[in-house]
Amino acid sequence: MAEGLRLEDVRISFGRRLLLALDAAVAPGEVLTVMGPSGSGKSTLLAAITGTLAPGFTLEGRILLDGHDITALPPEARRTGILFQDELLFPHLSVGGNLAFGLSPQIRGRAARRARIDAALQEIGLAGFAARDPATLSGGQKARVALMRMLLAEPRALLLDEPFSRLDTALRGQIRALVFGRAKAQGLPVLLVTHDQADADAAGGAVVRL
Amino acid sequence: MLRLAPALTLLVMLGPVAAGLAGTLLPAFGVMPALGRIEPGLMPFRDLMAWPGLPRAMALSAGTGLAATALALGLTVLICAGWQGTRAFRWLERALSPLLSVPHAAAAFGLAFLIAPSGWIARAIAPLAGWQRPPDLLILQDPLGLSLIAGLVVKEVPFLLLMTLAALPALRPGQSLATARSLGYGRSTGWLLTVFPRLYPQIRLPVYAVLAFSMSVVDVALILGPNTPPTLSVQVLRWMNDPDLALRLRAAAGALLQLALTVAALGLWRLGEAVVAWLGRRRIASGARGKRDGALRGVSLLLGALSAAAVFLGLAALAVWSLAGFWGFPALLPDALTLKSWMRQGGMLIAPATETLRIALPAVTIALVLVLACLEAEQRHGLRPTQRALWLLYLPLIVPQIAFLPGLQILALVGGIDGTRAAVIAAHVIFVLPYLFLSLSDPYRAWDTRHAAVARALGASPGGVFWRVRLPMLLRPVLTAVAVGCAVSVGQFLPTLLLGGGRVPTLTTEAVALASGGARRVIGVTALAQTAAAFLPFALALLLPALIWRNRRGLRHG
Numbered sequence: 001m002a003e004g005l006r007l008e009d010v011r012i013s014f015g016r017r018l019l020l021a022l023d024a025a026v027a028p029g030e031v032l033t034v035m036g037p038s039g040s041g042k043s044t045l046l047a048a049i050t051g052t053l054a055p056g057f058t059l060e061g062r063i064l065l066d067g068h069d070i071t072a073l074p075p076e077a078r079r080t081g082i083l084f085q086d087e088l089l090f091p092h093l094s095v096g097g098n099l100a101f102g103l104s105p106q107i108r109g110r111a112a113r114r115a116r117i118d119a120a121l122q123e124i125g126l127a128g129f130a131a132r133d134p135a136t137l138s139g140g141q142k143a144r145v146a147l148m149r150m151l152l153a154e155p156r157a158l159l160l161d162e163p164f165s166r167l168d169t170a171l172r173g174q175i176r177a178l179v180f181g182r183a184k185a186q187g188l189p190v191l192l193v194t195h196d197q198a199d200a201d202a203a204g205g206a207v208v209r210l
Numbered sequence: 211m212l213r214l215a216p217a218l219t220l221l222v223m224l225g226p227v228a229a230g231l232a233g234t235l236l237p238a239f240g241v242m243p244a245l246g247r248i249e250p251g252l253m254p255f256r257d258l259m260a261w262p263g264l265p266r267a268m269a270l271s272a273g274t275g276l277a278a279t280a281l282a283l284g285l286t287v288l289i290c291a292g293w294q295g296t297r298a299f300r301w302l303e304r305a306l307s308p309l310l311s312v313p314h315a316a317a318a319f320g321l322a323f324l325i326a327p328s329g330w331i332a333r334a335i336a337p338l339a340g341w342q343r344p345p346d347l348l349i350l351q352d353p354l355g356l357s358l359i360a361g362l363v364v365k366e367v368p369f370l371l372l373m374t375l376a377a378l379p380a381l382r383p384g385q386s387l388a389t390a391r392s393l394g395y396g397r398s399t400g401w402l403l404t405v406f407p408r409l410y411p412q413i414r415l416p417v418y419a420v421l422a423f424s425m426s427v428v429d430v431a432l433i434l435g436p437n438t439p440p441t442l443s444v445q446v447l448r449w450m451n452d453p454d455l456a457l458r459l460r461a462a463a464g465a466l467l468q469l470a471l472t473v474a475a476l477g478l479w480r481l482g483e484a485v486v487a488w489l490g491r492r493r494i495a496s497g498a499r500g501k502r503d504g505a506l507r508g509v510s511l512l513l514g515a516l517s518a519a520a521v522f523l524g525l526a527a528l529a530v531w532s533l534a535g536f537w538g539f540p541a542l543l544p545d546a547l548t549l550k551s552w553m554r555q556g557g558m559l560i561a562p563a564t565e566t567l568r569i570a571l572p573a574v575t576i577a578l579v580l581v582l583a584c585l586e587a588e589q590r591h592g593l594r595p596t597q598r599a600l601w602l603l604y605l606p607l608i609v610p611q612i613a614f615l616p617g618l619q620i621l622a623l624v625g626g627i628d629g630t631r632a633a634v635i636a637a638h639v640i641f642v643l644p645y646l647f648l649s650l651s652d653p654y655r656a657w658d659t660r661h662a663a664v665a666r667a668l669g670a671s672p673g674g675v676f677w678r679v680r681l682p683m684l685l686r687p688v689l690t691a692v693a694v695g696c697a698v699s700v701g702q703f704l705p706t707l708l709l710g711g712g713r714v715p716t717l718t719t720e721a722v723a724l725a726s727g728g729a730r731r732v733i734g735v736t737a738l739a740q741t742a743a744a745f746l747p748f749a750l751a752l753l754l755p756a757l758i759w760r761n762r763r764g765l766r767h768g
Contacts, residue, residue, distance in 0.1 A: 052663040055592025075666035076674075082667045084660055091764030092682040101678070102668045135763035153668045 036210030081155030096130030215583035233617025263439030275425025278362035292507035320524020377412035399500030426610035532734030629711030653687035
């Protein structure tokens with residue numbers, strides 16, 4: 001299988017201690033859920049895939065994205081989008097500025113970029129929010145901006161680090177549906193790490209327990 | 211490149227200290243080729259021993275340094291023990307930044323204007339005491355160095371308080387105190403027995419820096435310290451400035467003696483730590499609750515407020531003198547206020563003010579670049595700061611300035627760069643660097659690195675993350691660190707004087723040079739200008755982020 005995200009005999013250790021070993025593949029539009037208690041190395045796995053593994057950790061095996069080996073690439077060249085538990089919108093930029101940070105530089109010209117961002121805001125029901133301070137948004141609005149910021153960077157895979165656990169129950173289902181819906185529509189492989197069984201059930205894909 | 215930053219920083223900071231010590235060592239043992247002396251010997255030390263004022267000068271240095279440090283630390287600890295978490299404590303916290311930014315020399319002049327026989331305090335009690343003329347008391351520059359101790363305490367309490375406040379939150383003092391009080395311990399006692407033992411190791415290095423500084427300070431001692439003999443460091447400076455170059459040898463020997471004295475005092479202090487710890491353990495074992503601490507709390511708050519008031523009222527006294535027309539003795543205020551002193555002196559202050567800026571800006575820029583490079587290297591390469599690195603950082607603050615700057619001056623002389631602004635800037639960097647690092651490292655390390663992970667995943671390079679995400683988000687702490695660096699540079703007296711060879715006049719050297727004269731109006735103007743130069747960057751560091759991020763709630767409180 002060339003398309004999608006493939007973890008080939010991935011082994012992550014800290015010093016000489018093996019943290020986790022995983023061999024898995026996620027097809028485009030599908031979701032793989034990795035479950036485990038805190039401290040089981042779930043977030044470390046995502047850091048290994050995005051290329052932001054902290055010094056001291058070692059990674060063996062290969063990570064393939066759409067058939068390309070990205071194991072040795074710098075994070076910014078991997079095109080792996082990630083969403084954390086916190087939205088992590090950049091507090092010094094406006095909502096529009098946050099989206100512009102993600103928007104691919106291929107789209108050139110002030111007007112064209114502006115138009116793309118306005119359209120993106122419209123898509124997530126936040127039309128006219130470009131100049132807003134992200135700190136003034138509600139939790140659900142922030143989550144949607146974070147998702148859109150990531151999608152505008154045109155990732156080829158989606159990594160989710162317990163992104164729904166901070167939202168209240170009503171909102172959680174809504175954002176979950178939005179994220180999984182967008183991933184399916186764009187044919188993105190999704191790797192979800194969580195300790196919440198409800199997340200795994202909603203994702204509907206294969207489940208790996210660490 | 212970035213990987214080399216820590217090594218380069220240590221070189222820039224500690225290289226001159228080591229070179230300066232070596233440059234002091236040679237003449238101290240009689241080697242000074244410039245004077246045609248190449249045969250090593252003990253002559254300079256014999257010469258030093260023969261100086262009749264030596265025992266007293268040494269005793270003054272050690273005595274004032276130890277007393278000032280013990281008083282400043284004691285007061286800091288008692289204030290925290292009795293008042294942490296109360297409204298009064300928050301008031302003191304608010305007064306902290308302005309107190310810290312007042313240069314030592316200006317604070318010393320201000321204190322002098324308060325406690326002198328013709329100062330504000332004497333004027334205030336004159337009607338009660340029936341004084342028509344200033345009382346005939348030797349208060350300023352008293353032979354025991356009491357006014358010098360007071361001048362040091364009022365400036366070191368804010369510094370120790372700042373270091374304590376930085377260390378406290380990680381110790382969760384509220385929980386410890388609540389537990390101790392629920393077991394029946396008094397507030398102060400509970401704090402001293404449960405929080406202080408864990409706090410002290412965190413502030414040990416700053417305390418050592420205060421001790422070393424207080425023992426060897428020159429500018430404050432020139433203003434408030436005794437004269438015949440003065441403290442050892444002041445005497446060394448006199449010998450350094452003597453036209454008779456042969457006295458440089460004695461000065462170098464004296465500088466080494468000052469270093470030995472500092473090491474000995476630090477050893478003594480270490481011993482004192484052990485004794486206090488032993489007494490504390492005995493107290494804990496005894497189970498005594500110490501419930502009645504009302505008087506202690508009252509005294510500590512009073513002394514803390516008094517110490518802050520001494521600095522603020524001192525500044526007020528400087529301001530009033532700078533505006534005073536005729537001001538006879540028992541009068542509390544001058545007969546008339548006039549801008550005459552400012553008009554007359556103001557023009558003459560432009561040159562030293564410009565020089566101050568031209569030294570501070572490059573020194574702080576160099577230090578900031580090095581510190582940011584170090585912190586960024588730490589982050590990117592996962593370097594872990596060790597306890598030893600912290601010691602190295604504090605080294606320039608613990609080795610007395612008077613011990614290595616004379617040697618550095620001699621090296622600068624040999625290298626032909628003495629008396630240049632560049633030499634002064636390089637010397638300032640030595641002292642700006644540690645303070646800037648201490649100010650910036652905590653907020654820099656506390657930054658949530660997941661922001662970097664997100665930005666990288668969105669396609670930003672490491673440099674892009676630094677410039678477009680990290681620096682803007684850390685604007686407030688970066689500017690605060692720059693302000694701290696500026697205040698340190700503005701306040702430097704000895705490095706400016708020695709490396710500048712007296713030919714690089716700054717606001718600080720000009721102000722301290724006025725100490726021997728009695729021109730109060732000129733002192734008022736100059737010391738206030740010095741204070742303004744140190745304070746302005748702090749004001750900007752508050753104002754700029756508030757303006758730039760006025761529409762960004764997430765960055766309003768840093």
